[in-house]
Amino acid sequence: MITLDERFALVDSIVGGFGGMFADSVGGRIAWLVDANKRPQAIAALRQTFVRDAQKFDALVVRTGRYGYRQLIAWRDQIGTLGIDPARITMIDIDESLNKLFIGTIDTRAASDVRQALLARGVPQDAFDVEQAPLPIPRSTGPTLSDTVNPIMGGIMAVGCTISFNVEYSYAMYFATNSHCSPNYGVVDSTLAYQPQAGYNPDPFNPLSLSYKYIGYEAVDPTPRTAAVLGPICTYSRCRFSDVALYRYVNSSRSQALGKIAQTTYLNGDPYPGSTTLTGTPFQISGELVNNDLYMYMIVHKMGRRTGWTYGPITRTGQVQNRV
Numbered sequence: 001m002i003t004l005d006e007r008f009a010l011v012d013s014i015v016g017g018f019g020g021m022f023a024d025s026v027g028g029r030i031a032w033l034v035d036a037n038k039r040p041q042a043i044a045a046l047r048q049t050f051v052r053d054a055q056k057f058d059a060l061v062v063r064t065g066r067y068g069y070r071q072l073i074a075w076r077d078q079i080g081t082l083g084i085d086p087a088r089i090t091m092i093d094i095d096e097s098l099n100k101l102f103i104g105t106i107d108t109r110a111a112s113d114v115r116q117a118l119l120a121r122g123v124p125q126d127a128f129d130v131e132q133a134p135l136p137i138p139r140s141t142g143p144t145l146s147d148t149v150n151p152i153m154g155g156i157m158a159v160g161c162t163i164s165f166n167v168e169y170s171y172a173m174y175f176a177t178n179s180h181c182s183p184n185y186g187v188v189d190s191t192l193a194y195q196p197q198a199g200y201n202p203d204p205f206n207p208l209s210l211s212y213k214y215i216g217y218e219a220v221d222p223t224p225r226t227a228a229v230l231g232p233i234c235t236y237s238r239c240r241f242s243d244v245a246l247y248r249y250v251n252s253s254r255s256q257a258l259g260k261i262a263q264t265t266y267l268n269g270d271p272y273p274g275s276t277t278l279t280g281t282p283f284q285i286s287g288e289l290v291n292n293d294l295y296m297y298m299i300v301h302k303m304g305r306r307t308g309w310t311y312g313p314i315t316r317t318g319q320v321q322n323r324v
Helices: 004-015 036-049 051-059 071-074 108-120
Strands: 018-023 027-035 060-062 089-095 100-105 128-131 152-153 164-170 174-179 190-194 214-220 244-249 256-261 299-304 307-311 319-321
Touching: 004 018, 004 036, 004 071, 018 071, 027 036, 027 051, 036 051, 036 060, 071 089, 071 100, 100 108, 100 244, 108 128, 152 164, 164 256, 174 214, 174 256
Parallel strands: 027 060, 100 128, 152 256
Antiparallel strands: 018 027, 089 100, 089 319, 164 174, 174 244, 190 214, 214 244, 299 307
């Protein structure tokens, strides 16, 4: 599948000076062009590349940028050669809303070192932002107010985190959740999954005796790849495009709802957090985005076992996390 970065680079190769695109608060499209007079060519190239959004480009808003997308990619791909300890860089991204790079670091000292190294390489100061951006901290299953839910569906608690959605693959059922919820990121360690949690175990030598709460085990947690496999976008030795693991269901006494995500009573809004109280009527997944057609500042909704039903704008796309 072609990535969003690759599609933006393709448009830049056609137009010359196309610096990326993002969505505004009402779903319109905003694009960066080094030469704003190329708006007609940009619209034509975008229609050709993003066929499903073709009509949205009629009202394309153009902002004058400084850098084409391929130039930003070239600078991004140099970051792995700066001589910075890989453990100090947490993420690398092209911020389409600002027409520049974004580099996340483990602390402010690392941010300063990366900034100086980029300037020494001749990367313009206005072509990048560097900020402290720690990685998510893995956590173990613990006490929760989440309830036992049957059938099992997206949005409810398992493995100390939230089930994203259920997956049917090769005549078996799985659920997807964050890989960092497993004790060992990027390793299939057969972590046992309980819903909502393990709680008291009457037989500590046989965790499967929790026959109802035990629902499955970790089956897929891809090993981070190298630059030899992923290309220069992976600047170090442990890169992945997603923080996702799959757990296989094995408990025949618990049913699974394919295509369902739990719905709560209300979504977040100042000053109220999102609700975690189930309505009894889940959301139905009705389609999928097959071409990564997600842009910065598009509004999306999510269901989380602790924060409930919340929504907000997309703030990162195409992010590659570096796990050392």
